[in-house]
Amino acid sequence: MKSRVLVTGGAGFIGSHTCDVLLEKGYRVAILDNLSEPVHDGSGRWPKYLDRRITKIKGDVASKNDWMKALGGVSFVIHLAAYQDLVPNFSRFFETNAVGTANLFELIVEKKLPIKKVVVASSQFVYGEGKYECRKHGTVFPQGREEKDLQRGKWEPVCPTCGGGISRLDLTEDGHDPRNQYSISKYTQELIGLRLGKLYNIPTVAMRYSIVQGSRQSYRNCYSGVLRLFVTRMKLGIAPVIFEDGGQLRDYVSVKDVARANVMMLENRAQYETFNVGGGMAISVLEFANAVQKGIGTKTGYRITGEYRVGDTRHSVSDISKIKKLGWRPKGNIEESIREYCAWIKDIKIDKAKLIAADRKMRKVGMVRKAKG
Numbered sequence: 001m002k003s004r005v006l007v008t009g010g011a012g013f014i015g016s017h018t019c020d021v022l023l024e025k026g027y028r029v030a031i032l033d034n035l036s037e038p039v040h041d042g043s044g045r046w047p048k049y050l051d052r053r054i055t056k057i058k059g060d061v062a063s064k065n066d067w068m069k070a071l072g073g074v075s076f077v078i079h080l081a082a083y084q085d086l087v088p089n090f091s092r093f094f095e096t097n098a099v100g101t102a103n104l105f106e107l108i109v110e111k112k113l114p115i116k117k118v119v120v121a122s123s124q125f126v127y128g129e130g131k132y133e134c135r136k137h138g139t140v141f142p143q144g145r146e147e148k149d150l151q152r153g154k155w156e157p158v159c160p161t162c163g164g165g166i167s168r169l170d171l172t173e174d175g176h177d178p179r180n181q182y183s184i185s186k187y188t189q190e191l192i193g194l195r196l197g198k199l200y201n202i203p204t205v206a207m208r209y210s211i212v213q214g215s216r217q218s219y220r221n222c223y224s225g226v227l228r229l230f231v232t233r234m235k236l237g238i239a240p241v242i243f244e245d246g247g248q249l250r251d252y253v254s255v256k257d258v259a260r261a262n263v264m265m266l267e268n269r270a271q272y273e274t275f276n277v278g279g280g281m282a283i284s285v286l287e288f289a290n291a292v293q294k295g296i297g298t299k300t301g302y303r304i305t306g307e308y309r310v311g312d313t314r315h316s317v318s319d320i321s322k323i324k325k326l327g328w329r330p331k332g333n334i335e336e337s338i339r340e341y342c343a344w345i346k347d348i349k350i351d352k353a354k355l356i357a358a359d360r361k362m363r364k365v366g367m368v369r370k371a372k373g
């Protein structure tokens with residue numbers, strides 16, 4: 001009989017697609033998920049898209065007791081449950097993401113659990129502002145963009161040494177410069193998994209996903225996720241705002257590709273390593289917005305208002321050559337992800353007042369600011 005895999009956060013976006021791939025490959029699957037809002041509807045019911053064959057355990061990764069309810073008979077863990085938001089409740093990021101991960105490793109050691117491998121979900125966000133080339137100073141790592149530059153509508157980062165222009169380099173796994181509560185907690189998760197894993201002989205890999213796209217991404221979070229922000233607004237006839245000038249580059253990756261990458265990691269030899277999981281192609285936010293508009297078939301357009309979101313990086317494009325050497329490559333494309341997302345949310349009633357309130361709130365609390373220059 002095939003091994004049992006525990007997927008934490010398995011009721012969510014990436015988790016549910018990962019469960020589908022695991023079932024296709026004949027694994028037995030269990031989920032540990034607390035069905036938290038705003039991802040879920042607050043009813044405590046499991047989403048209908050989850051396969052009946054999955055064993056579902058409702059619980060919180062911040063609780064060792066809940067982990068214990070889920071770990072019986074498990075050989076592999078794909079740890080995706082996480083707190084993700086833009087709000088400044090810093091401690092919750094660490095309670096869920098860091099302590100939640102530490103609980104798993106503590107229990108494996110304490111109870112001598114026969115876990116063969118752990119896959120920890122990390123994020124491209126751990127790279128911070130990223131990696132650039134300066135003609136005078138070689139490879140440089142800008143320390144985030146200055147508020148005074150953003151206020152003047154100067155979007156491109158500059159060389160931290162000479163202040164001159166720099167060119168973007170793809171992000172490679174040797175880098176890290178987490179700069180907000182989410183990315184610091186994700187990088188901490190990586191360290192817990194890779195360092196404590198190695199110390200206690202628990203094979204672990206960390207996966208740095210780029211922005212993931214596709215069906216089942218919760219439409220209830222009104223603050224983040226470029227596809228859901230654009231689609232939910234365009235569907236209601238609201239022209240979404242594009243931050244900065246829309247020239248930000250990203251390498252969107254399909255959720256199905258991410259799910260395949262997670263499952264591939266279980267039984268290969270990779271251990272105590274980090275892998276980028278990206279789309280392999282740089283696309284600007286403006287190109288993405290055009291593709292969404294075409295996919296939905298609306299004519300709302302979008303607005304470029306000179307606003308920017310605090311903490312956003314200018315460009316984030318991952319180098320995926322390392323994971324490609326293991327036999328994985330992205331098969332999806334943005335048109336397909338947009339189609340799948342639109343089909344999925346087709347019959348869902350979006351609360352217009354809630355979206356407008358969320359947009360206002362982001363401005364009110366200063367998460368979105370307007371350039372003066």
Ligand SMILES: NC(=O)c1ccc[n+]([C@@H]2O[C@H](COP(=O)([O-])OP(=O)(O)OC[C@H]3O[C@@H](n4cnc5c(N)ncnc54)[C@H](O)[C@@H]3O)[C@@H](O)[C@H]2O)c1
Nearest residue numbers: 009011012013014033034035036060061081082121123212
């Ligand atoms: N979606 C992306 O673009 C993206 C990009 C980079 C990294 N990631 C990482 O991938 C992972 C999965 O993300 P996703 O987009 O599928 O998110 P999601 O919000 O759709 O799913 C997360 C799931 O975790 C559950 N959960 C949250 N807190 C929990 C807790 N304390 N205990 C148990 N379950 C809990 C939620 O109920 C939800 O079902 C996360 O670790 C996230 O940081 C996602």
